[in-house]
Amino acid sequence: MFFSVFMAAMTGSAFAHGVGYSLSELPALSLEFTYSDGAPMAYAEAKVYSPTDEKIAFQSGRTDEKGRFAFTPDSDGDWKVVVADDEGHKVQVPVPYTLSGGEDSALSPTVPLSSRPAGKFVGSVAGVSVLFNIAAATLLYRRKRA
Amino acid sequence: MHVSDGVLSPQILAAGWAVTVAGSAIGLKKLNPDRVVPVAVFSSTFFLASLVHITIGPSSTHLTLAALTGLALGWSAFPALLVALFLQSIFFQFGGLAALGPNCMNVAVPAVLIGLCFRRAKGEYSPLRYSVRAFIAGALGVLLTSLMVSVELGLSDYGLVKTAKILFLTHLPVAVIEGIITAVVVDFLRRVAPDLLMGVEKV
Numbered sequence: 001m002f003f004s005v006f007m008a009a010m011t012g013s014a015f016a017h018g019v020g021y022s023l024s025e026l027p028a029l030s031l032e033f034t035y036s037d038g039a040p041m042a043y044a045e046a047k048v049y050s051p052t053d054e055k056i057a058f059q060s061g062r063t064d065e066k067g068r069f070a071f072t073p074d075s076d077g078d079w080k081v082v083v084a085d086d087e088g089h090k091v092q093v094p095v096p097y098t099l100s101g102g103e104d105s106a107l108s109p110t111v112p113l114s115s116r117p118a119g120k121f122v123g124s125v126a127g128v129s130v131l132f133n134i135a136a137a138t139l140l141y142r143r144k145r146a
Numbered sequence: 147m148h149v150s151d152g153v154l155s156p157q158i159l160a161a162g163w164a165v166t167v168a169g170s171a172i173g174l175k176k177l178n179p180d181r182v183v184p185v186a187v188f189s190s191t192f193f194l195a196s197l198v199h200i201t202i203g204p205s206s207t208h209l210t211l212a213a214l215t216g217l218a219l220g221w222s223a224f225p226a227l228l229v230a231l232f233l234q235s236i237f238f239q240f241g242g243l244a245a246l247g248p249n250c251m252n253v254a255v256p257a258v259l260i261g262l263c264f265r266r267a268k269g270e271y272s273p274l275r276y277s278v279r280a281f282i283a284g285a286l287g288v289l290l291t292s293l294m295v296s297v298e299l300g301l302s303d304y305g306l307v308k309t310a311k312i313l314f315l316t317h318l319p320v321a322v323i324e325g326i327i328t329a330v331v332v333d334f335l336r337r338v339a340p341d342l343l344m345g346v347e348k349v
Contacts, residue, residue, distance in 0.1 A: 036238055036239055036240060037197075037199045037208075039199070039201060084150075084153065086299075086308060086309050086312050086313075087147065087295070087299075087309070087312065087313060087316075088147070088148075088149035088150060088153050088154075088295060088298075088299050089148075089149075089150050089153075090150040090151070090152055090153045091150065092152065120197060120238070122237075123237030123238050124193075124194055124197065124237075126233075126237055127190070127193050127194075127230075127233040127234070127236075127237050128190045128193065128194065130229075130233055131186045131189050131190045131193065131229065131230070131233070132186050132190070134182075134186065134229065135182045135183050135185065135186035138179055138182045139179075139180070139182060139183070141179075142179050142180060
C-alpha cells in the first residue's frame with residue numbers, strides 16, 4: 001500500500017497535486033503589437049502556432065496592456081504568432097526560429113519582426129496627390145476629346 | 147473600422163467585393179466627368195479623416211466622414227471611397243487589400259443610403275434644420291457602418307453579440323463627433339462653396 005502511493009507520487013504531475021516551478025532556461029521571445037497610429041494593441045487575443053502543428057495553438061493568451069506578448073519556442077522551425085482584436089484587426093507574424101545556434105541566432109535578423117507603416121505625412125501628401133491627379137487626368141482627357 | 151485580411155469568411159469577402167464593384171460601376175456611370183473635382187475633394191477628405199484618431203478606452207478608432215461623402219456625391223461616393231480606401235491600405239496599411247471590397251461596402255453603402263435619404267430636400271429647410279439633418283446623417287453614417295462591420299464579423303465566427311456591443315459602444319461617441327463635424331462642414335459649405343454640395347451626377 002505504502003509502496004503504491006509512493007510510486008504514484010514519483011510518476012509525475014499526472015498523479016501529484018502539488019505543483020512546483022523553476023526558471024526556464026529557454027529564451028523567451030517578446031513581440032510588441034501596435035495599431036497604425038502607434039497605439040498598443042492592448043489585451044488582444046494572441047495565438048502561437050508551432051512549426052509542427054498549424055491547427056492547434058501551441059499557446060494562446062492575450063497581449064498585455066502595452067500590446068506585448070511573449071512566448072517560449074522550444075524547437076527550431078517556422079513559428080507563427082497571430083494577434084487579433086474584437087474589431088476585425090488582425091496581424092500574423094512569421095517567426096523563423098533557431099534554438100541551437102546560441103543566443104545570438106535565436107532570432108535571425110532577417111525576420112520581418114517589425115512592420116510599421118511609412119510616415120503619415122508622406123502618405124497623406126502622396127494619397128491626396130494621387131486623387132487630384134486622377135481628377136486632373138480625367139478633366140484633361142475630357143478637354144482633349146472635346 | 148478597417149477590417150484586416152484573413153478575418154472575414156470567403157463568402158463575406160465575395161459579397162463585399164460584388165457590392166463594391168456594382169456600386170462603383172453605378173457611381174462611375176452616374177458621375178459627370180466634368181464634376182470630378184468635388185469627387186477628388188471629398189475622396190481626399192475621407193482619405194485624411196481616417197488619420198484623426200479617437201481613443202476611447204482600449205479601442206482605437208478614427209473619423210470616417212462617410213456620410214459627408216454620401217451627402218455630397220450620392221452614388222459616386224462608391225468609387226470615391228474605393229480609391230481612398232485603396233490609398234489608405236497602400237500608404238497607411240489600413241485594412242487589407244483582399245478586404246478592400248467589404249471595407250468599401252461598409253462605408254459606401256451607408257454613405258449612399260444617407261445620400262439618398264438626406265440629399266433631396268436641399269434648400270427647403272431653415273439653416274438650423276439643415277444642420278440638424280446633417281448631424282443626424284453624420285451620426286447615422288458611423289452607426290450604420292459599425293453595424294455592418296459587426297454583422298460581418300459575427301457571420302465570420304467572431305462572436306456577433308460581443309463584437310457588436312464593443313463596436314457600437316465605442317462608436318457612439320464617434321457618431322456624435324462625426325455628426326457635429328458633418329453639420330459644421332455642411333453648413334460651412336452651404337454658405338461658402340455651395341457648388342461642392344450640388345451633386346456630381348450627369349443631368
